[in-house]
Amino acid sequence: xxxxxxxxxxxxxINILFLENISDKALQQFNQHGYVKARKLTGALSEExxxxxxxxxxxxxxxxxxxxxxxxxxxxxxxQAIGCFCIGVNQVDLKAATQAGVVxxxxxxxxxxxxxxxxxxxxxxxIRRIIDKNNAAxxxxxxxxxxxxxxxxxxxxxxxxxxxxxxxxxxxxESLGMxxxxxxxxxxxPLGNASAAKSLKDLVSQADVVSLHVPDTPQTKNLVNKNLLxxxxxxxxxxxxxxxxxxxxxxxxxxxxxKQISGAAIDVYPWEPEKNGDKFETPLQGLSNVILTPxxxxxxxxxxxxxxxxxxxxxxxxxxxxxxxGSHTVPAIGLPPVENAHRILHxxxxxxxxxxxxxxxxxxxxxxxxxxxxxxxxxxGYVVLDVDKKLSKQAVELLKEVKSTIKVRILY
Numbered sequence: 001x002x003x004x005x006x007x008x009x010x011x012x013x014i015n016i017l018f019l020e021n022i023s024d025k026a027l028q029q030f031n032q033h034g035y036v037k038a039r040k041l042t043g044a045l046s047e048e049x050x051x052x053x054x055x056x057x058x059x060x061x062x063x064x065x066x067x068x069x070x071x072x073x074x075x076x077x078x079x080q081a082i083g084c085f086c087i088g089v090n091q092v093d094l095k096a097a098t099q100a101g102v103v104x105x106x107x108x109x110x111x112x113x114x115x116x117x118x119x120x121x122x123x124x125x126x127i128r129r130i131i132d133k134n135n136a137a138x139x140x141x142x143x144x145x146x147x148x149x150x151x152x153x154x155x156x157x158x159x160x161x162x163x164x165x166x167x168x169x170x171x172x173x174e175s176l177g178m179x180x181x182x183x184x185x186x187x188x189x190p191l192g193n194a195s196a197a198k199s200l201k202d203l204v205s206q207a208d209v210v211s212l213h214v215p216d217t218p219q220t221k222n223l224v225n226k227n228l229l230x231x232x233x234x235x236x237x238x239x240x241x242x243x244x245x246x247x248x249x250x251x252x253x254x255x256x257x258x259k260q261i262s263g264a265a266i267d268v269y270p271w272e273p274e275k276n277g278d279k280f281e282t283p284l285q286g287l288s289n290v291i292l293t294p295x296x297x298x299x300x301x302x303x304x305x306x307x308x309x310x311x312x313x314x315x316x317x318x319x320x321x322x323x324x325x326g327s328h329t330v331p332a333i334g335l336p337p338v339e340n341a342h343r344i345l346h347x348x349x350x351x352x353x354x355x356x357x358x359x360x361x362x363x364x365x366x367x368x369x370x371x372x373x374x375x376x377x378x379x380x381g382y383v384v385l386d387v388d389k390k391l392s393k394q395a396v397e398l399l400k401e402v403k404s405t406i407k408v409r410i411l412y
Contacts, residue, residue: 009409009410011033011034011035011036012034012036012037013037014035014037014058014059014319015037015056015057015058015059015078016030016035016037016038016039016057016058016059016060016061017038017039017040017041017053017054017057017059017060017061018038018039018040018041018060018061018085019040019041019043019044019045019060019061019062019063019066020041020042020043020044020062020063020064020065020066020085021040021041021042021043022040022061022062022063022085022308023085023304023305023307023308023309024040024308025305025308025309025312026040026061026083026085026308026309026311026312027040027312029308029309029312029313029315029316030312030316033316033320043065043275044062044063044065044066044274044275045066047067047069047071047072050066050068050072050075051071051072051075054072054075054076054079055075055076055077055078056078057076057078057079058078058079058080058081058319059079059080059081059082059083059315059319060076060079060081060082060083061082061083061085061311061312061315062082062083062084062085062091062092063084063085063086064084064086064088064091064295065091065274066091067091067092068082068091068092068093068097069093069096070093070096073093073096073097073100073102074096074100076100076102079100079102080102080103080318080319080407080409081102081103081104081105081315081318081319082097082102082103082104082105083105083106083311083312083314083315084104084105084106084107084311085106085107085307085308085311086106086107086111086298086307087106087107087108087109087110087111087164087298088106088215088216089104089106089328090215090216092104092328094328094329095379097328097329098329098330098377098379098380099379099380099406100406101329101330101347101380101406101407102329103318103324103327103329103330104327104328104329105311105314105315105318105326105327105328106311106326106328107306107307107310107311108164109164109310110298110303110306110307110310111297111298111300111303111304111306111307112164112165112168113168113302113303114297114298114299114300114302114303115165115168115169115241115297115298116165116168116169116172117172118241118267118296118297119169119172119211119239119241119265119297120152120169120172120173120176122239122265122291123152123157123173123209123211123237123239123265124152125265125291126209126237126239126262126263126264126265126289126291127149127150127151127152127155127208127209127237127263128149128150129148129149129262129263129289131263131288131289131290131291132288132289148262152173152176152177152178152209153176153177153178154177154178154179155178155179155208155209156178156179156180156181156206156207156208156209157169157170157173157178157179157180157181157207157208157209157210157211158181158182158183158197158203158204158206158207158209158210158211159180159181159182159183159194159210159211159213160182160183160184160200160203160210160211160212160213160214160223161183161184161212161213161214161215161242162182162183162184162188162190162194162196162213163184163213165213165241166182166184166211166213167188167191169211169213170182170190170191170192170194171191171192174192174193174194178209179193180192180193180194180195181194181195181196181197181203181206181207182194182195182196182197182203183196183197183199183200183202183203184196185219200223200228200231201228201231204228204231204232204233204236205231205232205233206233207232207233207236208233208235208236208237209236209237209239210232210236210237210238210239211239211241212224212238212239212240212241212242212246212247213241213242214242214243214246215242215243216242216243216244216245216246220243220245220246221245221246222245222246222247222248223246223247224238224240224246224247224248224251224252225248225251226248226251226254229251229252229254229255229260229261230260232255232260232261234259234260235259235261235262236261236262237261237262237263237264237265238252238261238263238264238265239264239265239266240264240265240266240267240268241265241267241268241297242268243268244268244269244270244271244272245270246268247266249266249269249270249282249283249284250283252264252266252283252284253283253284253287256284256287256288256289256290257287262289263288263289263290263291264284264287264289264290264291265290265291265293266282266284266290266291266292266293267293267294267295267296267297268295268297269282269295272294272295280294314326317334320411320412321334321335321337321343321411322335322343322345322384322411323335324382329380330347330377330380330382331375331376331377331380331381331382332375333373333375333382333384335371335373335384337412338370338371338386340370340389341370341371341386341387341388341389342386342387342388342389342392342395342410342411342412343384343385343386343410343411343412344384344385344386344387344392344395344396344399344408344409344410344411345382345383345384345385345407345408345409345410345411346358346382346383346384346385346399346402346405346407346408347380347381347382347383347405347406347407347408348380348381348383348402348404348405348406349379349380349381349404349406350376350377350378350379350380350381351404354381354402354403354404355374355381355383357402357403358383358385358399358402361398361399361401361402362387362395362398362399365391365394365395365398366391367387367388367391367394367395367398368387368388368391369385369386369387370386370387370388371384371385371386372384372385372386380406385399392410393410396408396410
């Protein structure tokens with residue numbers, strides 16, 4: 001990176017807060033570049049606690065337990081960006097973040113392999129009925145039998161949601177000799193020999209193992225319900241490493257008790273405890289051939305390091321270069337540094353005439369624009385301006401007065 005492309009704001013005054021025991025990779029990214037006020041807390045914070053903590057924070061890092069509400073964002077007067085060190089961003093009020101001009105990043109690919117491997121591992125454990133045999137052995141009962149135990153080879157895997165993780169599961173399953181069907185609301189190019197099912201019922205009626213990899217939306221709530229479970233192939237297996245609201249757990253418990261399906265692996269739940277050691281309840285507890293795990297699908301050392309590195313790099317690049325690639329709020333822009341110029345970032349409401357007003361304000365004061373780039377989404381516009389070094393401070397003050405301005409920052 002060009003030596004001049006460092007933030008003009010003193011590094012020792014930039015406050016960075018990481019919550020929920022985010023990987024040390026994230027802290028290292030900033031510490032090695034001279035950001036001394038980067039701190040890390042092990043747990044999540046409540047809305048009230050966040051409002052107190054966030055007042056002077058410039059960059060915030062969270063995982064899935066911390067919820068960033070409109071009230072929190074209103075209190076975050078200095079906040080520039082939020083890094084979600086996980087694959088989702090539904091714990092952030094994206095509308096409020098967009099209106100506040102706060103950039104929101106995440107790591108949609110970093111734990112893909114970890115989840116995919118666990119899905120395959122759980123499938124093997126369930127189809128071999130290892131769970132029941134393990135429980136018996138712990139109780140001192142010898143259960144050496146082949147009845148009800150099968151190989152994955154030659155079986156059909158049905159994948160609901162053929163995105164980053166679903167497609168990775170597809171590749172691993174084929175390498176084990178499985179036939180792969182998938183269903184997605186969008187048209188997806190199949191990998192390997194996978195083929196698309198015509199409907200959900202078509203998929204579950206053919207699959208020996210069904211694995212869910214869909215987001216949490218109003219359309220996916222209770223996607224697997226009493227009615228759909230009736231269409232599952234008799235004796236099949238269900239795995240949910242997606243989102244807790246996707247499966248009606250009471251209906252699943254009934255389907256297991258009635259032997260409609262023969263096993264399940266569940267990692268996510270409609271309600272989850274706030275911290276380790278808290279009491280946890282689900283209708284699936286005590287049922288035969290069921291694996292219950294505490295939302296650890298992506299919880300491997302490798303995944304957490306990858307996520308820590310991925311999101312912290314995005315935050316760092318935005319802080320020092322104004323790059324917003326991967327943002328869920330501000331339009332994506334990635335420009336190299338410009339020689340002999342200062343860079344200014346301008347975030348504004350997306351209404352007609354703002355760019356014209358910016359150019360008019362600068363030209364009236366004889367401020368030369370060396371480079372300029374605008375990108376917009378439905379709500380806001382993001383302008384990167386490179387201007388004459390001698391006049392950059394004056395330019396910032398002029399841009400603050402432009403109508404519909406949300407945030408202005410001199411980058412370097």
